[in-house]
Amino acid sequence: MAVSQNKPLPKNIKYGIVLDAGSSHTNLYVYEWPAEKENDTGVVHQVEVCKVEGLGISGYSQDTEKAGLSLQQCMKRAQEVVPEQQHGETPVYLGATAGMRLLSLQNRSIADRVLSAVEKTLHSSPFNFQGARVISGQEEGAYGWITINYLLGNFKQPGWLNFLPHLRSSRGTSGALDLGGASTQITFVPDQEPIESQENSLHFRLYGKNYNVYTHSFLCYGKDQALRLKLASDLQASSTRNGSLLDPCFHPGYLRIMNISDLYTNPCIANGEQQLPFTQLHLQGNGDYQRCRTTIQKIFNTSHCPYSSCSFNGIFLPPLQGEFGAFSAFYFVMNFLNLTTEKNPVPLDKVTSTVERFCSRPWHEVKAEFPKIKEKYLSEYCFSGTYILSLLENGYGFTTEKWESIQFLGKIGSSDAGWTLGYMLNLTNMIPAEKPPTRPLSHASYVGLMVFCSLVLVAVLLLGWLTFHKPKCLQKGLI
Ligand SMILES: Nc1nc2c(ncn2[C@@H]2O[C@H](COP(=O)(O)OP(=O)(O)OP(=O)(O)O)[C@@H](O)[C@H]2O)c(=O)[nH]1
Numbered sequence: 001m002a003v004s005q006n007k008p009l010p011k012n013i014k015y016g017i018v019l020d021a022g023s024s025h026t027n028l029y030v031y032e033w034p035a036e037k038e039n040d041t042g043v044v045h046q047v048e049v050c051k052v053e054g055l056g057i058s059g060y061s062q063d064t065e066k067a068g069l070s071l072q073q074c075m076k077r078a079q080e081v082v083p084e085q086q087h088g089e090t091p092v093y094l095g096a097t098a099g100m101r102l103l104s105l106q107n108r109s110i111a112d113r114v115l116s117a118v119e120k121t122l123h124s125s126p127f128n129f130q131g132a133r134v135i136s137g138q139e140e141g142a143y144g145w146i147t148i149n150y151l152l153g154n155f156k157q158p159g160w161l162n163f164l165p166h167l168r169s170s171r172g173t174s175g176a177l178d179l180g181g182a183s184t185q186i187t188f189v190p191d192q193e194p195i196e197s198q199e200n201s202l203h204f205r206l207y208g209k210n211y212n213v214y215t216h217s218f219l220c221y222g223k224d225q226a227l228r229l230k231l232a233s234d235l236q237a238s239s240t241r242n243g244s245l246l247d248p249c250f251h252p253g254y255l256r257i258m259n260i261s262d263l264y265t266n267p268c269i270a271n272g273e274q275q276l277p278f279t280q281l282h283l284q285g286n287g288d289y290q291r292c293r294t295t296i297q298k299i300f301n302t303s304h305c306p307y308s309s310c311s312f313n314g315i316f317l318p319p320l321q322g323e324f325g326a327f328s329a330f331y332f333v334m335n336f337l338n339l340t341t342e343k344n345p346v347p348l349d350k351v352t353s354t355v356e357r358f359c360s361r362p363w364h365e366v367k368a369e370f371p372k373i374k375e376k377y378l379s380e381y382c383f384s385g386t387y388i389l390s391l392l393e394n395g396y397g398f399t400t401e402k403w404e405s406i407q408f409l410g411k412i413g414s415s416d417a418g419w420t421l422g423y424m425l426n427l428t429n430m431i432p433a434e435k436p437p438t439r440p441l442s443h444a445s446y447v448g449l450m451v452f453c454s455l456v457l458v459a460v461l462l463l464g465w466l467t468f469h470k471p472k473c474l475q476k477g478l479i
């Protein structure tokens, strides 16, 4: 006997936690989804982001234990967000990106110690810890691409197409552009097949469709490392005897003092330090966009290409294809400069003139206008804006027309654009290779279908009746 209940059943919600241990800082994300819809596309969403105070985990190479301790506050926050009875079943993953890739190249045993320290903290939490590891640049690109296409609903087939499988649309996916502090990724489905270099080629089967995806991660070309590359290249080209350098990528009146040893302490910048007769670099801004662009250009080597086409440094890049979503620092910088609009993209010439005007503004004026923005961020928007233009226009070849296909996005719905959601979807097997069997119709669809069938039946009966029992008036009219 069926028992009717008026009370709705309690929602069966599941949770998952991912820590994004980036080069500049760590973010903890909490995701949730209805348990019964686990394999549907587009049901997982972010309910919390917690920004870990202090450095990225790779910044604790001098005191590795602190890398673990730094995560405690956000782990506590996660315990408040996830209901206590579900702590034990909630998976936690930590993925480290370019900062840890660089530290591993520099000193493997210190990098391992940092990872052990964060593992210790995560093991001692009440959640179901699933591991902490350094993810590859390919994975970072791939999971970013999966995240945005999952959130944009690009893997979804319209319901009615389930009945007509041969008509299934091959609706396009969106490419993904991620700009971090230490690396940057470009990932998209190219038109051209096959992909010329194996290390840039990924294959996925998702929801019953095959995707051949191009991806590349440029280590050292995140915006913090790119600034170091630029400064090292400027230093090499200059004849300064005392370490004073005019820098067109900073505002007029801006001054920054840097230790030369800090500039040369990672594998992105090979040697050169020994020859310098000074220990500090005195940067003096002069806010000249054109010159800034020229100096940045020097960090992209376009002199050789062993493929049919390349981005820079001899790396294969097929012709750009389709729409692109640009996130992380692409978004932070463009958003600060008011160059992100929901609907129409801002044309490339307008972006260029905005960055140019911003760079030329005196530092004291900029500081007075944005007193609440961290000085580190504020002072670098001129460099970052110019770097983004160089990378996208000269590095990847986004022309004035192609520029219009880029959308700068921070969030999609409630979820941040980034690699973490895709990483979790993959590790929890939430994106099936094949399309899950279609569920029975929802109540609304059932009622709709019934009404439609009834109307068709009435129309058929009426037509039949009219054919065989023509009313006299109609018969007369026909003669
Ligand atoms: N303006 C601004 N800059 C930010 C913000 N958050 C991070 N950044 C900077 O933007 C750059 C990229 O930040 P993220 O995307 O978090 O980079 P990351 O994940 O630490 O670095 P990777 O390991 O290379 O991916 C870094 O230079 C950060 O210092 C923000 O809220 N506003």
Ligand SMILES: [Ca+2]
Binding pocket: 022, 023, 097, 179, 180, 181, 328
């Ligand atoms: Ca990142």
